[in-house]
Amino acid sequence: MTTPPPPANDPAVHDAAASGADPSRYPTGAQAFPHRSLLGIAGLETHEILFLLDEAEQWLALNRQPMKRADRLNGLTIINAFFENSTRTLLSFEIAGKRLGADVVNMAVGQSSVKKGETLIDTAMTLNAMRADAIVIRHASSGAVRLIADKVDCPVLNAGDGQHEHPTQALLDALTIRHAFGFKPAQPFTGLAVTICGDILHSRVARSNMLSLTALGARVTVCAPPALMPEGVEAMRVQATHDFDAALEGADVVMMLRLQNERMSGQFIPSPREYRHLYGLTPERLALAKPEAFIMHPGPMNRGIEIDSTIADMPGRSLITRQVEMGVAARMACLEVLTRRARRVPGWEAKA
């Protein structure tokens, strides 16, 4: 895979690199982000999403320096409690916490090794008793992160709960789009056409992105076969279609999702080969989108199924490795903003 191109022509970095979000654009102090935890994009105002994105700019700049270390979270303990297997998200959160100077502890428990039942609450209480300053949670059940957040005293970050939300993924995707198109901080994505194709039904990435991208003003089209399209999805202010070719027409961004076989019981599609036949992003299909359309994928990819290798690696068009880079910055922003109250940052001490 190619490494991301150098960010020299990336105007957004320069604007906000020094100090994060421009205070004159946002409510003062904690009013800019009056939430204790980040459980989802649902419940966030558009300006709160933009605030986090603007805050991420400084970390993006830092991460591109040889010395990638800030000391804002010195002495704080962050626990990554992953009740579901993850490699990239766990690593991304770990790097984000460490680059901010926090002590990061990973608790990787496969769903199989932790019994359900009170154990989940008990685990949360245990983490709480260890006086974590932030807990990052991934869990296989929708709503599990909120359940834990209600039981602990520190901020909780949702790193993916079942089929519900994956808010930091939506933030990193928005940050990636901002930089790909050269949008300025605080600038919405008005009129941008984004097509999300794949297993929408089982995808928390799709849900968070639908909420975030529509809030930012993009026109979102979701595309999936009937069995993988959630009912009533149009109520989330998106267009829904089963026709991939139609969905691609005029798209500025094509976001591909993998089939989440681990969440399927029973047969949802006849075969991977047949899935590719209808929903695989091939060079011929990509030609239906805008000529300069960008390609995204939250990973892990199933090359040759939902996305062809030539597209995944297409220089200048594929943003897939950029997404990974933005992920660290977006997560640093979330961790830094959510711990401001505990760190008694001026204007953030009051109860949010």
Added chain:
Amino acid sequence: MKPLAPLTITGGRLVLPTGAPMAGAIRVVEDRIVAIGTVSPEPGDRVIDAAGQLVAPGLVDLGVFAIDKPAFHFGGITRAALMPDQSPPLDRPSSVRYAAQSGKPDLWVHPLAAATRGLDGHDLAEVALMRSAGARAIATGRRWIADSGTMLRLLRYAAMLNLPVVTHAEDAGITGSAVATAGEMATRLGLPSAPAEAEALAVARDIALAEMAGARLHIRQVTTGAALDLIRAAKKRGVAVTAGVTPAHFMLSDTALADFRTFCRFSPPLRCEDDRRAVIRAIADGTIDVIASGHDPRGPEDKRLPFADAEPGMAGAETLLPLTLTLVRDGAIDLADAFRLIAGTPAALLGVDAGRLAVGMEADIAILDPERPWIVRSDKMAAQAGNTPFDRHGVQGRVSQLFKGGMPVG
């Protein structure tokens, strides 16, 4: 036990099977009602002055999952039909006999015999033996029987035994492991969901099979407009089908799932607002025959979990009466209808001499104030657990005195 003196309840307004409540008295000798209307107490009678309150039949709760006497008595319930979904299931005569005795003397439990061994949906259980042990009906339990051949044989056998079959109406092939009704709410929350039509499909099949078998079919919870239309049409043709519902499905729609409230996780799940209104219409026009509590007290170990991992069900015994009375206050039904739904028809389905105030009936009597306001408090319920979606809701209607077979309860 020394027999109690005859009982006369005076000064009440009697809730009779039809018409508006009528001022009058009621007299009970031993465990039976002997006179109703203009009755005067005789010397030696225990005399209770109802002081203008309603005098109504004790509630007959068709389909509960636990024997929870304090909750039943709080709610004015004197008889409860126990679902076979116990541990172990009520699939043999001994467990049925034990369950049938377990509430006496002040609560009568009518066990529902498991239709299949272990409620597995395959092998028919010994329902005739269980009938002799005290089972009043057969039930498929929390699940439906997927195999139509098995279901047909069960219905034919039940018809021969003259036992009604209580079914759960969700096509399991469609519902799978769903915990919510497909729609905007489930989509936003990312909950495994199934289309509401799974109910109509199950109802259509079971009506067709019951019609073939000549069996009496009671669908314990019918919660969608489409399924209710099927029942309405079947009744018109003369099929012996009855339908029930719990208050959750006429009080709440799936918007209540916001914030992943596990106290709103039910089976079948909450439906959309249109279906909620269809349920109320069906209660008003008589398509729905029974309102039951579905009482299923569940502690934190079953409910303080992620939504999809939590167990379904609510502790409903205490709120069955006041929530049914909301339909009276809203003008959907009258008081006589209300008590037919929560006492008369369930008693008739179970074939017991109770559920209405009439001479010769068992003296299961509730004295209640239908207007008395109170607040449901999850943490202060009489039930074994406080899993109610109506926590902190103000309700009206409360039982002040309850008699089971002429004996005061509590």
